[in-house]
Amino acid sequence: MAGIDIEGLATVYPNGVRAVDGLDLTVADGEFFALLGPSGCGKTTLLRTIAGLESATEGTVRIDSADVTRLEPGKRGVAMVFQDYALFPHMTVSENITYPLKVRRVAPSTRAEVAERTSGELSLHGLLERRPGQLSGGQQQRVALARAIASEGKVLLLDEPLSNLDARLRLEARTFLKKLQKDLGITTVFVTHDQAEALALADRIAVMQDGKLRQLGSPREVFARPSNTFVANFIGSTPMNLVPGVVSASSIDGRPVDGGSNGSAVGAVSLAGGSLPAATASAPAGAEVTVGIRPEYLTLSTRDVSGPSLRGSVVVAENLGTMSLVSVDCDGTLIGVTVPEEDEPAPGTPVVLTASAQRVLLYDKESGELLARQPAVVG
């Protein structure tokens, strides 16, 4: 059972930069785990510290319950695929794949078998005698994966595995990678700066900023309930609306608005000249907050609706394929909302925006942290 346990880990560069800064993290056996964050957030350093290519300044790294913090990279039982694949240009594909075995002095006949089998698993038939320079980007990536798998590490580390592929190939490789990981069942940690990639691939995501963990959770949790405005900004292909607001009431018109059945207090926040329902248990009336709501979770209507809503007029609509991103001017604040393409309103149309209380997130105005104890959303 090869999980990874990281405790109080810090990696400090000679110039004093704390690239990883006091991190606790547990990756379960067989899990596909993403380290996500903007460039310079320390995600690659964390991966390299797990691999042993950077040495930890503080804290411990355990792989399969064994403390490997001070162990040489080669003795940790990890396999790694580098961003540039690091395929040795002077070796054939077959020599590349079996180099980890050659290092361990495995007999040539066994190596040939492994090369044959692994290349089969990764659809590299007939390429074994080629050199990396003669392969396409996708093939190179699969050779790098094959080499990592052939080394039979307990843990697989991938540094930006898809970033060197062009857009079309990337989708294909993404599907391939996810299926491969499920088939092999090997504990896998990968680094990416692309939130869509992390959402699509990972079982769980760790979002990092400035060497610290900002949120840890399943892709759905991270997407639907970012635990702070940093994550809220970073995740999602259309940016989350983050608008200043004030908690106006714990209930509206003397009755619970929506979703009140689960026992939490549902009130309203006023923002952008209107108001929206929100779970306000942790924020007293009159508290200033930052209201976060994803464009996907807002409903646009051209007819008047009862209950809390935002009113405005359409400024511009951007085509996103099957959806349109509509920018609505609500009392001077631009709010984004996605609508199906057939419902796209013309600029200037007066519209009303509504949302369910579960989808309206309240963040502390100062710290940007999610005001806690709102009902968790599943689904």
Added chain:
Amino acid sequence: MTPAFVVRRIGFYTVICAITLFFAVPMLWIASAPFDASPGLGVRWPDWTLENFRKTLSHPYALHSMVNSLLICITTAVAVTAFAALASYALSRVRIPGRDALLYGLLLLSSVVTGTAAMVPIFVMMFQLGLIDSRFGVALVMTGGLLPAAIFILKDFVDAVPKSYEESARVFGASTLQILRDVVLPVARPGLATILVWAFVNSWGNFLVPFLLIRSIDKQPGAVLLQTFTDEGGSANLSVIPVFSLLFSIPVVVLYLLVNSRYGFRFHGGIKS
């Protein structure tokens, strides 16, 4: 096509022709004189013969000096390449204390201490070391002179080798020695070949060092011997000089073409490769 355009085109090609002639004409002599039955210093359509080659090859020291040149230059090239490879790898990959100062110093040295500015102390030093008239001594002096620049060029090569190659091998458990042997050395091979050729070509053409340090005619390399070809009357021996010049130039040109076709001519500033 306007007249002005035509005039400009004609002017352009006239300039190109003039420049080409400027570079080509002085070389014509080495193409014609070696094959001329009565070679002179002028350029003319040769009266074809290979007699000059026979004369040159039977010259008592001609072939011998080529062997001397080979001995000196191979020693120099191998020593420069080996020592520069080790040094540049260490400088590229390990944070040795004082590394930047060392690199700066080397850069200064390689341009400041030239053969002509240091010829006197070198002569005196080799004289006192008893290395006058020694081909090995010549190779040593050349190696010392070529090393700083060689380290610089090679460090550039090594810096350009992605570290992920070594890291990857290291994650798979390869030892330092295995990494150097299996990964670094093969990947750096084009750089090493370039340096080998560069050092060879530079020492092949070097006149000053052997001219200063070697006395006996039977130890002289071609670069120096070529200066001393005279016939019985004491004037320049024109049946040997052109042929020898031609033969002596061939290795340099061939090596240049080889490196150029194999690895492409990489511009290392100021470096003949």
Added chain:
Amino acid sequence: MATPPESVPVPPVPGRPARVRGPAQDVAGLGIGRAVGFLAPALLLIGAFLVFPAIWTIYIGITNYRLTGVEAVSPSIVGLSNYTRALNDALFHNALWLTLLFVLGSAIIGQNILGFALAWTMRRARPAVRRTVEALVLLAWILPSTVVAYLWIAFFDRDTGTLNSILGTQGTAWLIDYPMVCLVLFNTWRGTAFSMMLYSSALQAVPPSQLESARMVGASGWQTLRDIVFPHIRGHVLTNTLLISLWTANDFSPFLLTKGGPNHESETVPVYIYNVALQGGELGYSSAISFLLLIANLLVALLYLRLLRRRS
């Protein structure tokens, strides 16, 4: 030492891949101990055959050391008298002046301008033309200097020389009548390749869109050069000029053509040092002059490195 003129590292030409990110580190696990071991042989050789001679020049320069005679066995310290002698030595002044002419004529003007002209015109020439011209220019650069010397001796020859045949001036002994002109022509021919290559790669770094914009607004060739190209390559021009000046000032090949003659008319500083040291046997005095040459080199090199730093 053996370093022939054309071997000084030049600044990285723009367009090279950027260095890999992150701090430099010992990726193969070499360790400082072994790293020092890797460095040792190279540093020993450089120390013995480059650094030590350079420092020793200072010492020999304050003695009356000679190649032969009493002073060869037991030289004595004469203080700065070698330097005061240099101040009043007409032949040394002559050598300085000739070196200046040589550098100005063949490097700063000759190689620089011809090299740039070649780089600029070859940029858009047909590939076949370009390859031929570049091959010729490069050939002039890579041929051994002794061979090149013979080529030019033949070219300038009094009786049957090619130059006299072309100009119809049979009987003109160019190397004797106009030795410095011959040397300048010779060194321009020999060294232009470096400037050509440096400028070629510098010109590649000029964004084509800017050249095209200049054409769109109707700038003439000269205006384009002055307003678009030159500001881009100003740093390269400085670098190139400094380096080729340094190499030309230290070039020993004038010796191969004229041996400094006739009557010191082409005796540049390097040739003068050789003649004083090994023909005249005055090792002490020639060391003093060598040291002055070293100092001049050092000044130019420091200037060059400063420029490099500012650009990077």
